[in-house]
Amino acid sequence: MAGNIDGRLEELGISIPEAAAPAANYVPYVVSGNMVFVSGQVPFVNGELKYQGKVGAEFDTETAIECAQVCALNIIAQVKAACDGDLDRVVRCVKLGGFVNCVDGYGEQPKVINGASDLMVDVFADKGRHARFAVGTNALPMNVAVEIDAVFEIA
DSSP: OOOHHHHHHHHHTOOOOOOOOOSSSSOSEEEETTEEEEEEEOOEETTEEOOBSOBTTTBOHHHHHHHHHHHHHHHHHHHHHHTTTOGGGEEEEEEEEEEEEBOTTOOOHHHHHHHHHHHHHHHHGGGGOOEEEEEEESOOGGGBSEEEEEEEEEO
């Protein structure tokens, strides 16, 4: 029987990807007590890196929002792995940290990271409401447009 969150994902037409392996010497998440700390997730789609370039140059804000949504799906995939496949164990999305690879003078980082924040609320309802930061930077690993990390509380 599908869980509540699985049913919600189906209603939204959202498919959660397989959790990606780490790209360097780190683990994709750490469970400590009832907290899951998810390493920064970048826009991998079906094992292929997408959205490489700067927001404000190669990408506009709307495209960067889509990139943030991909990062959020990858976060949920890691949380699902940490919960042994049962997203109903999520008590709360506690915090998102969003980095936007952007040109000097770009100021819509909060709007970009809203792509991830909105997805968390769409999927987890009130349990998806979280604290966060959204900052711009001059570079991110592999020249991706967005990277987002997260902290979740689980049962």
